[in-house]
Amino acid sequence: MTSFFDVLIGGVFHASVLFLVAAGLQLVFGVQRIVNLACGSFYALGAYFGISAVNWTSANGAPPWTFLPVLIVAGILLGAIGPFIERLLRTIYRRDEAFQLLLTFALVLMFQDVLRFFWGANPQQLGNLSMSYGKVTLGEVSFPTYNVLVMAASLGVAVGLGVFLRRTRYGRVLRATAENREMAEALGADVRGIYATVFTLGTILGTVGGALVVPTAAASLDMPVELVVEAFAVVVIGGLGSMRGALAGALVVGLTRALAISFYAELEVLAIYVIVIAVLVIRPAGLFGKPVE
Amino acid sequence: MTTNRRQVLQTIGGTGAALVAQSFLGVPALAQNKPLRIGIIAPKSGVVGTIGECGLRGTLFAVERINAAGGIAGRKVELIVEEETNPKDSIERLRKLVLQDKVDCVQGVVSSGVSLAMGAVAEEMKALLVFWDGTTQDGVKETMTNPRYVFRSTDNECEAVMSSLLAIKHWKGKFATIAGINPDYSYGRNNFAAFQALLKKFGVETKLVADQWPKVGTLDLTSHVAALKAAKPDLIFSSLLFADLPIFMKTAHGAGLMDGKTKFVFPGAGFQHTLLKKEFTPEGMIFGHNTLYFDLENATPLQRFFVQDYASKYKDYPHWEADRAYFAMQIYREGVEKAQKAKKAWPSTEDIINAMEGLKVESLGGPAEMRKDHIPEQTFYQGMTTHKNRYDFPTLTDVTKMYSDQLQKPTGVDFWKWIETANIKL
Numbered sequence: 001m002t003s004f005f006d007v008l009i010g011g012v013f014h015a016s017v018l019f020l021v022a023a024g025l026q027l028v029f030g031v032q033r034i035v036n037l038a039c040g041s042f043y044a045l046g047a048y049f050g051i052s053a054v055n056w057t058s059a060n061g062a063p064p065w066t067f068l069p070v071l072i073v074a075g076i077l078l079g080a081i082g083p084f085i086e087r088l089l090r091t092i093y094r095r096d097e098a099f100q101l102l103l104t105f106a107l108v109l110m111f112q113d114v115l116r117f118f119w120g121a122n123p124q125q126l127g128n129l130s131m132s133y134g135k136v137t138l139g140e141v142s143f144p145t146y147n148v149l150v151m152a153a154s155l156g157v158a159v160g161l162g163v164f165l166r167r168t169r170y171g172r173v174l175r176a177t178a179e180n181r182e183m184a185e186a187l188g189a190d191v192r193g194i195y196a197t198v199f200t201l202g203t204i205l206g207t208v209g210g211a212l213v214v215p216t217a218a219a220s221l222d223m224p225v226e227l228v229v230e231a232f233a234v235v236v237i238g239g240l241g242s243m244r245g246a247l248a249g250a251l252v253v254g255l256t257r258a259l260a261i262s263f264y265a266e267l268e269v270l271a272i273y274v275i276v277i278a279v280l281v282i283r284p285a286g287l288f289g290k291p292v293e
Numbered sequence: 294m295t296t297n298r299r300q301v302l303q304t305i306g307g308t309g310a311a312l313v314a315q316s317f318l319g320v321p322a323l324a325q326n327k328p329l330r331i332g333i334i335a336p337k338s339g340v341v342g343t344i345g346e347c348g349l350r351g352t353l354f355a356v357e358r359i360n361a362a363g364g365i366a367g368r369k370v371e372l373i374v375e376e377e378t379n380p381k382d383s384i385e386r387l388r389k390l391v392l393q394d395k396v397d398c399v400q401g402v403v404s405s406g407v408s409l410a411m412g413a414v415a416e417e418m419k420a421l422l423v424f425w426d427g428t429t430q431d432g433v434k435e436t437m438t439n440p441r442y443v444f445r446s447t448d449n450e451c452e453a454v455m456s457s458l459l460a461i462k463h464w465k466g467k468f469a470t471i472a473g474i475n476p477d478y479s480y481g482r483n484n485f486a487a488f489q490a491l492l493k494k495f496g497v498e499t500k501l502v503a504d505q506w507p508k509v510g511t512l513d514l515t516s517h518v519a520a521l522k523a524a525k526p527d528l529i530f531s532s533l534l535f536a537d538l539p540i541f542m543k544t545a546h547g548a549g550l551m552d553g554k555t556k557f558v559f560p561g562a563g564f565q566h567t568l569l570k571k572e573f574t575p576e577g578m579i580f581g582h583n584t585l586y587f588d589l590e591n592a593t594p595l596q597r598f599f600v601q602d603y604a605s606k607y608k609d610y611p612h613w614e615a616d617r618a619y620f621a622m623q624i625y626r627e628g629v630e631k632a633q634k635a636k637k638a639w640p641s642t643e644d645i646i647n648a649m650e651g652l653k654v655e656s657l658g659g660p661a662e663m664r665k666d667h668i669p670e671q672t673f674y675q676g677m678t679t680h681k682n683r684y685d686f687p688t689l690t691d692v693t694k695m696y697s698d699q700l701q702k703p704t705g706v707d708f709w710k711w712i713e714t715a716n717i718k719l
Contacts, residue, residue, distance in 0.1 A: 003524075009519065010515040010516035010519035014516060121339065121342035123342070123536035125568060127572075130543065131546070131572070143547065147515070217512040217513050220340060220536055221338055223512060258515075261519075261520050262519065262523060265506050265517075
């Protein structure tokens with residue numbers, strides 16, 4: 001039982017990070033109908049920028065415990081690139097999905113060189129800061145408190161997004177725009193402003209995700225592609241454009257990976273994609289996606 | 294150091310010293326009028342970027358010394374650096390160096406995937422190629438049994454053999470269950486298999502309770518660590534050696550995997566030694582530093598000077614790739630000079646190759662030589678981690694030094710049969 005709990009915690013932690021990025025991907029697709037491969041780059045940018053921000057604040061005398069708020073603020077500030085990227089994407093809103101994929105993939109490659117230019121080619125790390133908050137010990141099971149905080153942050157984002165989209169006026173306008181852009185525009189919605197806001201929010205989810213994961217991992221040039229592959233498994237399982245789908249998909253991918261690693265380590269990727277294929281065959285729209293009419 | 298792709302690193306000095314040297318050495322003027330061009334292919338990005346960078350620094354150190362002393366047989370050395378990426382593109386860069394830049398020798402390469410493919414191409418092109426690392430083995434089976442132009446590095450399994458021997462020597466009778474977390478390619482697979490084969494050879498009966506094979510570059514090892522912890526092994530053997538190693542160490546520390554009595558063996562830890570901070574890397578683990586341990590108590594004057602020079606220039610401490618790169622340059626240098634002396638004229642590539650075979654040199658990590666089958670013998674270092682030092686990362690105590698003729702198979706012998714039959718001493 002103890003062993004199973006260890007594995008479970010590992011899976012939920014991985015799912016938490018995946019959810020943040022996949023939520024950004026879902027939000028952007030749900031409203032703007034853009035399949036944004038560059039979400040992986042935002043995640044990587046957040047990781048690198050987070051490291052620089054923490055190093056800078058540490059060098060200026062900030063105590064170690066401040067690194068978590070520093071990372072979150074760094075991720076949010078980095079979201080300022082969102083409106084500029086969205087401006088570029090406006091040129092392909094009404095074009096074929098292949099153009100969207102090509103353009104956003106070009107962004108992935110360009111951002112890789114941006115990372116290399118500013119931070120160099122070597123992976124960057126944050127030492128042992130993730131242990132600054134100590135450990136949580138439950139019997140024989142122990143894990144860093146930081147991991148619990150990341151899981152809580154992810155859950156908080158999920159709840160916050162749900163409330164924002166369902167209970168606020170602006171959230172309703174967003175959903176209306178997602179349903180029918182022309183009608184929303186005719187009723188006076190500022191669609192351009194909405195698109196810029198949604199894209200920036202999606203960007204922030206990615207950058208904060210990257211910033212939050214880096215104390216337990218490392219920032220490397222390969223991380224955007226690695227993440228995009230898993231994030232797409234999440235959205236296929238959960239259903240493209242669905243926020244609840246992102247949460248469910250992230251949990252399925254995170255837990256499947258953790259269980260596969262525990263029992264049949266070599267089947268880690270296969271296990272996830274068996275589920276992806278099963279979902280595509282049995283329920284092509286995903287667990288929470290709307291079937292295409 | 295920042296080196297842009299295709300950037301020519303023209304090292305110290307002009308042609309004046311070469312002309313002076315020429316008058317003493319009596320080498321044909323035509324050859325000495327131009328610098329000796331050496332192409333370097335090394336990774337500068339990704340999870341192996343730090344490895345390539347350290348190797349390049351080792352090369353620069355060698356070339357600075359060579360040029361300050363008048364060059365190789367009187368010719369200054371000029372480096373042309375290309376990036377090692379995937380096998381296909383790296384081979385294109387080899388062709389460019391040989392055909393377009395007309396280099397006299399190519400050195401470098403860290404990845405076995407690249408060296409395995411590049412070796413055959415260099416042979417076909419008759420291009421003199423000295424690998425820093427990697428191998429020309431498919432698994433542990435040699436694919437180039439009689440190379441003419443390719444000189445490779447020591448067997449990758451040397452460090453696993455050595456750390457297995459140390460684990461048996463120190464802990465035999467103290468562990469009954471084992472687990473592995475090793476990178477999912479031939480290096481990791483062979484290392485873990487070699488460890489198990491040596492346990493069997495020395496009569497250490499164990500039960501395998503978990504084996505993890507993360508892809509190189511996996512940056513979230515939480516689930517792998519959870520699986521290892523769940524298996525409760527007495528000993529964990531890990532050949533992780535790139536950016537994933539510090540992450541594993543941090544994650545394992547955070548999950549409490551290191552709180553118990555589990556013993557750890559890391560044959561390739563030296564690649565990441567400065568990133569494995571004391572706060573999450575306990576004492577008493579077996580660490581391999583391969584062919585260069587920077588803090589060696591009885592280091593040679595050459596090593597001491599190199600480590601000081603490296604630390605003052607780069608604010609860091611070198612690992613073994615610097616030694617591999619230095620060795621490649623030094624064996625080439627001495628090969629050229631030996632051939633030039635014998636011929637009393639500038640030697641051909643064939644003459645240089647003949648001279649390099651069986652040559653002994655002093656490398657940064659100690660004595661080294663190039664066997665006639667173009668596989669080197671070098672000096673290896675491993676020991677137990679200790680926090681008793683002036684650094685923020687562990688160094689070694691109880692350092693063991695072994696020459697690789699005790700750690701790698703002789704010419705033409707099957708690796709697994711060699712493990713079974715060789716007279717290997719603990």
